[in-house]
Amino acid sequence: MSSIFWWVILPYIVGTILVLGTLYRFAYRQMSWAAPSTEIHEKKWLRIGSVCFHYGILFAFIGHVMGILIPRGFYLALGITDEVYHAFAIIGGAFAGLLVVIGLVILLIRKIIHTRVRLHSTFADFFTVILVLVVAALGTYITAIYDVFTREYEYRTTIGPWFRSLFTFQPKYHLMESVPTIFKVHVIASFLLFASIPFTRLIHMFSFPIRYPFRAPQQYRSRSHFKR
Amino acid sequence: MRIKTQVCMVMHLDKCIGCHTCSVTCKNTWTNRPGVEYVWFNNVETRPGPGYPKQWENTDRFKGGWVLKNGKLRLRAGGPVSKLANIFYNPNMATIQEDFYEPWTYDFEHLFTAPKKDRVPVARPKSLMTGKYIDKPTWSSNWDDDLAGGNEIAPTDPNVQKLQEHIKMEYEKTFMMYLPRICEHCLNPSCVASCPSGALYKRDEDGIVLVDQEACRGWRFCMNGCPYHKVYYNWNTHKAEKCHFCYPRTEAGLPTICSETCVGRIRYIGVVLYDADKVKAAASVEDPKKLYEAQLSVFLDPFDPEVIKEARKAGINDQWIEGAQNSPIYKMAMKWKIALPLHPEYRTLPMVWYVPPLNPIMNHIENEEELATDGYIPAVDQMRIPMEYLASLLTAGDTGIIRHVLLKLTAMRVHMRAKTVGGVDDYKHSQLLKEADTSVEELEEMARLLAVAKYNERFVIPTGRREMKDDLFYQQGACSIEDLAPPEGMIR
Known part of the structure; x- marks a missing residue:
């Protein structure tokens, strides 16, 4: 029964909060929707911390797409053996994970030590940084230590199909029962993080200005049909 | 177009x-x-x-x-x-x-609440960003x-x-x-x-x-x-x-x-x-x-x-x-x-x-009373603020344009001075007017706008073009701050 809660009910609750919360914030809380930069207060440590963290998390995201969303059969069809995949995943994943963790530790220390940055950080800001750090540290541990020293766990036959099955509304929760505890903790912590996205600074990930290179440099707007 | x-x-x-x-x-x-x-x-x-x-x-x-x-x-x-x-x-x-x-205010409260002491209480500077005292703003x-x-x-x-x-x-x-x-x-x-x-x-x-x-x-x-x-x-x-x-x-x-x-x-x-x-x-x-x-x-x-x-x-x-x-x-x-x-x-x-500002002339003009109009031309080149400096601010380094503007402003002063108190020769045929590339009429018009123009001459601001606004009747009497108050007014 408990596996139904953790691998069926919780993911859908989180998904609902994420979608509805984001829509609500987009519709009614635009004024709070920003990348809340503290660069104006301090930029020496931000330069290392922010760049490490953000590029690390981009790599990590790509890695998760490759490992969880793309099925194992796809790699086999391409002729990529499990050994080659795992070697690549461990090296790439460890690199990305370390970037994220190092970046976050720098950002967290900066947040605590620098007076102006600390005073302008809310509970949500600390919560976010610490939770992302927990999730990233677990992920990095799994990739760089568990997979190397304990055993190479084939998550592409369990976690991957379960996660994809969430989107087809036929959750294969029984697949998660045999998964090692450390992976389960990583997944549940991530879902807590996803649920917090609409209420924290993490919301800025959805406004990456991808249209910028394609728009005209000068923007004109008329008062008569301004955005209401 | x-x-x-x-x-x-x-x-x-x-x-x-x-x-x-x-x-x-x-x-x-x-x-x-x-x-x-x-x-x-x-x-x-x-x-x-x-x-x-x-x-x-x-x-x-x-x-x-x-x-x-x-x-x-x-x-x-x-x-x-x-x-x-x-x-x-x-x-x-x-x-x-x-x-x-780091912006600051002063701890004025302390002036009222300080206990009686040998020394006069002071209002210490206090950061507006952190609320902490700043001992020495720099x-x-x-x-x-x-x-x-x-x-x-x-x-x-x-x-x-x-x-x-x-x-x-x-x-x-x-x-x-x-x-x-x-x-x-x-x-x-x-x-x-x-x-x-x-x-x-x-x-x-x-x-x-x-x-x-x-x-x-x-x-x-x-x-x-x-x-x-x-x-x-x-x-x-x-x-x-x-x-x-x-x-x-x-x-x-x-x-x-x-x-x-x-x-x-x-x-x-x-x-x-x-x-x-x-x-x-x-x-x-x-x-x-x-x-x-x-x-x-x-x-x-x-x-x-x-x-x-x-x-x-x-x-x-x-x-x-x-x-x-x-x-x-x-x-x-x-x-x-x-x-x-x-x-x-x-x-x-x-x-x-x-x-650009006219400014004091470096070497004092000795005989300003008898000075001929054209005597002011070299004065423009001896002004205290270096022309290169003004040019660096206003013309990307072209001192020619600055000199021309300063000449024109000088000509205006010379002309208005002659008109009101006299003292210079017939400016109408002077080199100053030619070098400044201007006319007496223009100088007088300039002097009017620069020196005596009233409020509605200095500020000619047509009101906002709201006629294209789709529903003016609906907007009538509404608050202009649409987000803070609904256009139909505050309904209780």
């Missing part, structure tokens, strides 16, 4: 006394909120000096404005692709610590006020650094002037082009550059993308804010608060018509010294029947065309050519213009 209207300002620097009334009233009106204490939409700088933020003219550091690369206009800080690569950290952004200052927005002459402040002026060989900071040669600054509301704004979210825009109706507070995502590239450093970051809301030319006032036909309260009456506001199709070409002129002329070429003569016809076709109403005809800006900047743009070399086509 794509006709657009632009609200502009001229500041007559001769009359600026550096009292900061404009800055204070602006601050009290717009930036007295948490997050923007360090923000000065309007500030007055003592020159030569570093200005605010410190050394904003240092384009090597902040990388503001445009540059010409292989004949094409490019943002100095890099185009969209390099901006997106740098989006996690903006290398060129100014900080509170180094470039602005910089602020006008910390260098009136300190232009020293050998400590003046060399930090990027313009002085450029001209080091020409300007020697010897005590008897020191000079000083005031430079009030607001957002330039450029025709080719680099802040707008720097905004990844597209939140900054130029208003079609009056050319005012605004930040859409709801669309701004706080990427901060506008801050240093503006070469005048007039876009600020609100550290409380994490959004950009800037001078909006007091649009709630100008829409109602009132001058901006800085102009309204200006003690010296140095500010003039009016509208001009320009051809939006010509802007890009004007900003792309190769030689920076030609940029001033190119900038003038985008403006249209509001008396030309062809222009009036086109303007009406573009939806500009008669009130605005009339406003453009009576515009003091059109007279000073385009007709008489005595008002110059600030740093045209940034290629943004700034729309706040400056009449």
Whole structure:
């Protein structure tokens, strides 16, 4: 029964909060929707911390797409053996994970030590940084230590199909029962993080200005049909 | 031809006394909120000096404005692709610590609550950002006020650094002037082009550059993308804010608060018509010294029947065309050519213009009573503020244009002096008039606008064009602040 809660009910609750919360914030809380930069207060440590963290998390995201969303059969069809995949995943994943963790530790220390940055950080800001750090540290541990020293766990036959099955509304929760505890903790912590996205600074990930290179440099707007 | 209207300002620097009334009233009106204490939409700088933020003219550091690369206009800080690569950290952004200052108030409460002691209680400075005491403030927005002459402040002026060989900071040669600054509301704004979210825009109706507070995502590239450093970051809301030319006032036909309260009456506001199709070409002129002329070429003569016809076709109403005809800006900047743009070399086509100051002559003119009109010509070249310095501010280094403007202003003074108290020879045939390329009629017209013009001559502001607003009847009597109060009024 408990596996139904953790691998069926919780993911859908989180998904609902994420979608509805984001829509609500987009519709009614635009004024709070920003990348809340503290660069104006301090930029020496931000330069290392922010760049490490953000590029690390981009790599990590790509890695998760490759490992969880793309099925194992796809790699086999391409002729990529499990050994080659795992070697690549461990090296790439460890690199990305370390970037994220190092970046976050720098950002967290900066947040605590620098007076102006600390005073302008809310509970949500600390919560976010610490939770992302927990999730990233677990992920990095799994990739760089568990997979190397304990055993190479084939998550592409369990976690991957379960996660994809969430989107087809036929959750294969029984697949998660045999998964090692450390992976389960990583997944549940991530879902807590996803649920917090609409209420924290993490919301800025959805406004990456991808249209910028394609728009005209000068923007004109008329008062008569301004955005209401 | 794509006709657009632009609200502009001229500041007559001769009359600026550096009292900061404009800055204070602006601050009290717009930036007295948490997050923007360090923000000065309007500030007055003592020159030569570093200005605010410190050394904003240092384009090597902040990388503001445009540059010409292989004949094409490019943002100095890099185009969209390099901006997106740098989006996690903006290398060129100014900080509170180094470039602005930590704003403070004083612990006045202590003066009332202090117990009886041997010593008089003092109000200690207290940070507005952290609430903690600052024992010794070391910089602020006008910390260098009136300190232009020293050998400590003046060399930090990027313009002085450029001209080091020409300007020697010897005590008897020191000079000083005031430079009030607001957002330039450029025709080719680099802040707008720097905004990844597209939140900054130029208003079609009056050319005012605004930040859409709801669309701004706080990427901060506008801050240093503006070469005048007039876009600020609100550290409380994490959004950009800037001078909006007091649009709630100008829409109602009132001058901006800085102009309204200006003690010296140095500010003039009016509208001009320009051809939006010509802007890009004007900003792309190769030689920076030609940029001033190119900038003038985008403006249209509001008396030309062809222009009036086109303007009406573009939806500009008669009130605005009339406003453009009576515009003091059109007279000073385009007709008489005595008002110059600030740093045209940034290629943004700034729309706040400056009449350069006349200033004391280095070597005293001994026999001013008998002095012939033409005797004033060499005087122009001996003025205390080096012409190179003014040229570095206003004409991208072309001293010829500055000299011409100063000659014209001198001719105006000589003529008006002769007219009222006499004492010079027949100016009508003088070399001064010829060199200044002007006529007596023009000089008298200039003197009227520069010295005695009344409120409604200095501020010719047609009210906001609201007739295209779809439902005026619905809007009638409604609050203009749509987001804070519903247009139908507050219903209880």
